[in-house]
Amino acid sequence: MVQNPTQSSRESEEIISRSWVQRFCVRHAIVFKKLSGEAAGVPSATSDDWLSKVWPTIREGYSDSDVFNADETGLFYKLTPDRTLHFKGEKCSNGKISKERITVLVAANMSGSEKRKLFVIGKSKNPRCFKNVKNLPVDYYNNQKAWMTTDLFNKFLLDWDKELKKKRRKILLLIDNCPSHINLRDFEFIKVVFLPPNITSVLQPMDQGIIQKIKTNFRKQLVLRFLQDVEENRETKISIDIETDNGEEDEEEQxxxxxxxxxxxxxxxxxxxxxxxxxxxxxxxxxxxxxxxxxRSRPQKNEAESRLNxxxxxxxxxxxxxxxxxxxxxxxxxxxxxxxxxxxxxxxxxxxxxxxRKAPVDMRGKHNTRPHRLRGHKTESD
Incomplete structure (x- = not known):
């Protein structure tokens, strides 16, 4: 008996169900992920060639503890999680997503034994939350857009170079070639090396999970603070308010x-x-x-025709x-x-x-000239 090929294909399609596909993915460790990042667009031969031929020559004479990498990242410090647990059938909605951000510069050495203070850039010059705070766990600077600039990056390296001068220690700093890293000064104890263009997503050490770990820890502390405020029945406030340039609070605070x-x-x-x-x-x-x-008295017409306050x-x-x-x-x-x-x-x-200099008195229905005066009201003549 010859089997109809069309009939056999239809039977095979009916056998493969959605549950069978799910079990197949679990059995072979197949997961569904979103495509992100730029690593797929980097030729593997280019990065391997740089690591095998160029990098050993650059780092020659420097130990692992003297090789550093620095990179900036944007942190949306008010951004709340977009997922939560709720009962089935109930409406689950969220407010407007916050887009307030700061820039954080992360730097550490190759051995992981030394981490620099986070270099934070915000918009406020004198944030109100820093009031009465003597020592900050980070180095804070500001500009209008909270972005890293060449002047701020030079400031970061200059202060670091002064610290190294006291210790008579020389280091190698590996950074990318973004616009704020160009036109740098010549530093005595810091040798700046730029990563090759277009392959920083693969060679940048800070992009291999270090920055992601920092943001994960920050988001964890943010959620814990939300939960604590809910238990204590108080409003959660996370903000960097602006004060005036002379250090005094603005008019609203006064x-x-x-x-x-x-x-x-x-x-x-x-x-x-x-x-x-x-x-x-x-x-x-x-x-x-x-x-x-x-x-203020500023008449729009002539002084004789205008009515001044x-x-x-x-x-x-x-x-x-x-x-x-x-x-x-x-x-x-x-x-x-x-x-x-x-x-x-x-x-x-x-x-x-x-x-x-007194409050006005309502005289409606209380005048002597009124023919039918309201009862119960007395005038001054009465």
Missing amino acids: LDIPPLTDALRAAQLLKKFVMCNTDKQNSYLSGLITVLPVM NASFSYRVRLIEDGITRNVPVCLKVFLSLHGITGRRARYVRESLLLT
Whole structure:
């Protein structure tokens, strides 16, 4: 009996199921991975030729402890994990991914016996989190984009060269040929050698798992901090805030302005304000508005036609935290929004403070000229 080839092929296709493929991959240690990196594009003959012929000549006269490698990497220090455990059927969502980053320069020797301090580059000149900190575990510098520049890399090597001068020790430093590593100075105790172009992904020692280990440890500590804050029921804050160049805190810190979330809690306290009558509301608002001297007078028209300001005003919102009442400075827009009043109402209170230094009194229905005056209200003539 001759078997139909078409029928046999269909039967074989039906036999191979998805579970059979999974067991086959497990049995032969086949895994599914994402393609990443540039190592596949590097010819193996080029790297092998450099390691066998060029590298022995370069490192001649240097021991393993005197051969160093340095490389930069970007660290997204606010980036949270994108995977978690959750119950089936529940919605699992995350907020916007943070793109705030710093640059970290990692350097160590060939034997692994010596590791340099991490050279960290951020955007803030005087981060607020460094306040009252005498000794940092890293060397911190800054620029506008938190990138490594030629000046900063020269600074890093110059300080290192001064340390080696005291010990009368010479080293070999292996680096890549990125733009910030070009136009370097001549150092007395540091011999700088550049890796061949386009094959640094294979020959760069720091790219063989050292930088990955540093980021893994940082991410682990970040997750542990999240868990600790959840157990202690407190908000997690990871930030590098900016201070002024003279070392003083910015205007927001000097005024002791809380975060926006704290300011929004004032809305819960405004229920009593809404339930009061107009006179009590005006008295409450007058206590939160302060008359100040004119800060700036710049008329757009001629001085005779323009209406100059007689005074300036500052606004506050009253908060109660842990039984303590305090007034928080806010702008006019926030003041109007939180109290639910219009700009005309605020202008009415300001004019009364400016003229009488008192809160305005609601005279609606209280005038003697009104034919049918409201009951229960007495005028000054009564």
